[in-house]
Amino acid sequence: NNRTYTMVKPHAVADNQVGGIVKMIEEGGFRIVAMKKTQLTAAQAGKFYEVHAGRPFYGELCEMMSAGPIVAMILEKDNAVADFRTLIGSTDPAEAADGTIRKAFAKSKGENAVHGSDSDENAEIESSFFFSGLERY
């Protein structure tokens, strides 16, 4: 597969970092297939991150992800999922490599600027959670 799903998290949208993040995405060789600004309810954030239900940070995660608008995108590139995970860097910005989006924009392990799908299967599930078939044609 050559597509992945990403979203700019609420703290980064609130801090006017969408442009800087999109610039790094495009300079990283990704084409934006679809893009929208929207806001999740806490219940929708809970559904999106349901794989983490039961983890100690789950409540905080759902609250953070529904605290304001997000910018959702479907991205296209050869080897999109793995290459995008490389571009965003480690979950914890203290461990993120220089040149990564999280190194540049993350504030903490929770407020880490962007989400990136972790498998082709999840990229498809997450893309269809946010975008209709027409929007991601």
Ligand code: GTP
């Ligand atoms: P995503 O691309 O957002 O899925 O991040 P990830 O794949 O690098 O990390 P993971 O899927 O393990 O965790 C999902 C999200 O939960 C992270 O991006 C963080 O926002 C949040 N998170 C993970 N671990 C912690 C933690 O220890 N503390 C807090 N506060 N948040 C965490």
Ligand code: MG
């Ligand atoms: Mg993840």
